Amino acid sequence: MTTKPEELPPVGRTAVGVAGLRALESGRPDRLFEDPYAGAFFQAGQALFSAEERGDGLGQVFAEQVAIRTRFFDDFLAGADQVVLLAAGLDARAFRLGWPDGARLFELDLPDVLEFKDTVLATQSARPRCERVVVPVDLRDDWPAALCEAGFTPGRPTAWLAEGLLVYLTYDEAARLLTDITALSAPGSRISFEHRPQADGDNLLQRARAVANGASVTGLWKGGLGATAPEWLTAHGWRPETYSRAELAAGYGRPPDEPTAGGFVTGVKTG
Numbered sequence: 001m002t003t004k005p006e007e008l009p010p011v012g013r014t015a016v017g018v019a020g021l022r023a024l025e026s027g028r029p030d031r032l033f034e035d036p037y038a039g040a041f042f043q044a045g046q047a048l049f050s051a052e053e054r055g056d057g058l059g060q061v062f063a064e065q066v067a068i069r070t071r072f073f074d075d076f077l078a079g080a081d082q083v084v085l086l087a088a089g090l091d092a093r094a095f096r097l098g099w100p101d102g103a104r105l106f107e108l109d110l111p112d113v114l115e116f117k118d119t120v121l122a123t124q125s126a127r128p129r130c131e132r133v134v135v136p137v138d139l140r141d142d143w144p145a146a147l148c149e150a151g152f153t154p155g156r157p158t159a160w161l162a163e164g165l166l167v168y169l170t171y172d173e174a175a176r177l178l179t180d181i182t183a184l185s186a187p188g189s190r191i192s193f194e195h196r197p198q199a200d201g202d203n204l205l206q207r208a209r210a211v212a213n214g215a216s217v218t219g220l221w222k223g224g225l226g227a228t229a230p231e232w233l234t235a236h237g238w239r240p241e242t243y244s245r246a247e248l249a250a251g252y253g254r255p256p257d258e259p260t261a262g263g264f265v266t267g268v269k270t271g
Contacts, residue, residue, distance in 0.1 A: 006138060012219070015046030015089035015113065020162065021066040023241030032071035037092040037124055043049040044120045056140055069194070072264055073163055076192045081161035083109065084147065087139060087176070090117055092126075092173040099130035106152060110232050111136035140173075144180050157188035157269075166193050166224030174224040175232065183235050185269045195242055195265040229265050 006041035022038035025031050074097060074118065077083060081103040099105070105128075107114065114136050136257065137146040143257055160181055168172045181191060225232055230240040245263040 013045075014164075018062075018066055019045070019090045021063050022070060024063060024065040025070070027139075030253065031086040032067050032216055032254075035092055035096055037095060038090070039116070039232045040120050040124050041092075044123075045116070060148060064249070064254060065245065068252060068254065069163065069264070071252060072243065072248055073161055073192060076190070076266060077161060078157050078215060079227060082153060082158045083162050084152070086160065086181075087163045088117075089113060089164070090120075091163065091203070092121075092226045094128040094130055094132040095126045096122070097129065103130040104133060104151070105130050106133045106135055106147060106150060107220065108135045108137055108139065108147065110138060122149055123184055138184045144184055147184070151202050154183070154184050155186050157186050158184070158190075160185070160189065160191040162191070162193040162196070166229075167196070169224050170222045171225060173222075178232065178236070179226075182269070187269050187271055189269040190266060191233075191238065191269075192264060192266040193224075193229075194262065196224075197238070197242075233265070233267040237269060238271055239270050240267045242263055 006063075019035075019038045019041035022033075022035045023042055026034065026038060027034045074093070077093065078095065079100060081100050083093075083103070083105040085093070085105065085107050088109045092108070094105045094107070109117075114134050118134070133150050135143075135146050135150045137143045152158075162177070166177075169177065178191075185191075230242055231239040243264045243266070248263070
């Protein structure tokens with residue numbers, strides 16, 4: 001049975017909105033990346049949104065953040081030959097990025113989200129540029145077992161990406177997820193996710209809350225590890241590095257965000 005857009009869970013619905021922002025960025029002459037499938041995802045899923053939600057207020061808040069985030073994570077994954085996308089959503093990196101020979105990319109998400117995604121990709125005759133392995137699983141369940149059953153190799157260095165995920169988890173949920181990742185990670189593995197050290201002082205959060213339909217997104221946020229992500233990674237055998245979104249924006253030739261706009265953290269497994 002094909003999953004209909006209205007059957008997507010709330011967090012899955014946000015993936016449709018993000019796809020719309022990736023489509024907008026892809027149409028810019030100075031685009032930071034190109035996603036030829038984002039527009040199809042948004043077209044297929046836009047019935048999820050009310051007339052108010054289709055207004056551009058929330059999109060204006062997140063558009064630059066999504067553009068910078070997508071480019072940063074694209075660069076982070078470059079050259080990786082075993083990749084795990086946690087809560088992959090409508091990520092099309094398996095189809096749009098160049099990958100080394102033998103690369104294997106695992107996409108983990110809820111079954112309804114992945115079914116919707118594959119239905120849309122089929123209409124585009126999309127073909128992955130690496131070995132793509134879809135793992136339908138709830139990350140609150142035993143996802144490590146499902147991942148290993150799908151062919152994941154724990155002894156092989158892995159690039160882990162948790163794009164747009166940890167903010168939807170409580171501290172304990174985020175720590176449990178990262179503990180499971182750590183247990184599966186060989187030395188030399190890498191991880192990356194968003195980092196918001198200012199918490200409620202984060203300019204992005206404040207702007208999103210001020211928009212009429214902003215509660216549809218911010219109401220789902222639980223904060224993840226908050227400001228402690230680098231310390232948590234260090235304590236669990238990772239070497240972290242943080243990146244300011246404002247500095248990245250300037251490097252990409254975009255007007256820099258305000259200093260409290262947050263950024264990203266990466267980690268390399270040291271042992």
